[in-house]
Amino acid sequence: MVRLIAFLVGIGLVGVLAFSLITGAVNFIADPPQATVEHEFHEEPRDVAFASDGPFGHFDRQQLQRGFHVYRDVCAACHSLGLVTFRDLEQIGFSEAEIDAIAAQWIREVPSVNPETGEADTRPAIAADRIPAVYANEVAARAANNNALPPDLSLITKAREGGAAYVYSLLTGYQNPPAELPAENRPGPGLYYNPYFANLNLAMTPPLTADGQVAYAAGNPPATRDQMARDVSAFLIWAAEPKLEERHALGWAVIIFLIFATALAWLAYQNIWRDRH
Numbered sequence: 001m002v003r004l005i006a007f008l009v010g011i012g013l014v015g016v017l018a019f020s021l022i023t024g025a026v027n028f029i030a031d032p033p034q035a036t037v038e039h040e041f042h043e044e045p046r047d048v049a050f051a052s053d054g055p056f057g058h059f060d061r062q063q064l065q066r067g068f069h070v071y072r073d074v075c076a077a078c079h080s081l082g083l084v085t086f087r088d089l090e091q092i093g094f095s096e097a098e099i100d101a102i103a104a105q106w107i108r109e110v111p112s113v114n115p116e117t118g119e120a121d122t123r124p125a126i127a128a129d130r131i132p133a134v135y136a137n138e139v140a141a142r143a144a145n146n147n148a149l150p151p152d153l154s155l156i157t158k159a160r161e162g163g164a165a166y167v168y169s170l171l172t173g174y175q176n177p178p179a180e181l182p183a184e185n186r187p188g189p190g191l192y193y194n195p196y197f198a199n200l201n202l203a204m205t206p207p208l209t210a211d212g213q214v215a216y217a218a219g220n221p222p223a224t225r226d227q228m229a230r231d232v233s234a235f236l237i238w239a240a241e242p243k244l245e246e247r248h249a250l251g252w253a254v255i256i257f258l259i260f261a262t263a264l265a266w267l268a269y270q271n272i273w274r275d276r277h
C-alpha cells in the first residue's frame, strides 16, 4: 500500500514537471521573447586598462590623486562618497597636512549643533570625518536632480557590471541618439542619450564637458576629458576596495605557501611508503 502511494506521488510529480516543460516549450516557440529596444542599442563597457587590473595589479597613486581631484571638483557636487573618510586619503599618498587642508576647505561643511544655542549648525570638516553627504535625504536629492537619484559612489565599481570600465564608458559615452532609435526611446527633457546606461537615457547632465576642466598639477598628463574619466574611475576602484593591493599580496603568499606545503606532503608520502612496494 505504502509503495503504491509513493509510486502515485512520484508519477504526479513527474507529470507536473513534464506538463510545465511542454507548456513552456510551446509558449517559447509560439510567442518567442522579444529583444527590447534597450537591449538592441545597449553597448558593453569599453575596454580600458587600469594599473590595478589582474593578479599583479597595484594602485597608481598619482592617478588616484588626480581622480580624487576630479571627484572633488566635479562629481562631489551631486554624488556622496559616504564610506570614505578624509584621513583614508593618506593611503593614496596625501600628507596629513594636505588632508587637513582638504577637509577644512571641502565644498560642504558637516552638520553639527551650535554648543551655545543648541540650534542646528554646520562646522568645517576634519580629517576624521566621512566625506559630507550632498543632500539631507533622498527626497532632497531627487528634488534637486529632476527626480533622479545620484547614487553614492563609494561602492559603485563593485555595484555595476563592468565596474570601473562601466563608469569610464558612461562618462565618455554621451552621444546623439542614432537616427533609427524609435521615438519612445528618445531622451525626454532632462535626459541624455548614453548607450552604456541600461535604459539608454541617463538623468545625469554630462559631467566632464571640457578638456582642462580640472586643473592637474604640473608633471601630470594633460587633463583631457578621456584622462579625467580614466582617473576618476581608477579613484573609484580604490574607494570601493582600498585593500586591493594587500589582497593581491596575500593571495600570492598563500599560493607560494600551498606549493611549498604540497612539495612537503609529497616528500613525506615518498618517505612513509618507501618500503611498501
Ligand code: HEC
Residues within 6 Å of the ligand: 070, 071, 074, 075, 076, 077, 078, 079, 145, 148, 149, 150, 151, 156, 160, 167, 170, 171, 201, 202, 203, 204, 205, 207, 208, 232
Ligand atoms: C549635476 C549632478 C551630477 C554630477 C556633477 C555628476 N553626476 Fe553622476 N549622476 C547624477 C544623477 C542625477 C544620476 C542618476 C542618473 C539616472 O538614474 O538616470 C547619476 C548617476 C551616476 C552613475 C550611476 C549610473 C548607474 O548605472 O546607475 C555614475 C557611475 C555616476 N553618476 C558617476 C559620476 C561621476 C564619476 C561624476 C563626476 C565625473 C558624476 N557622476 C557627476 C548626477 C550627477
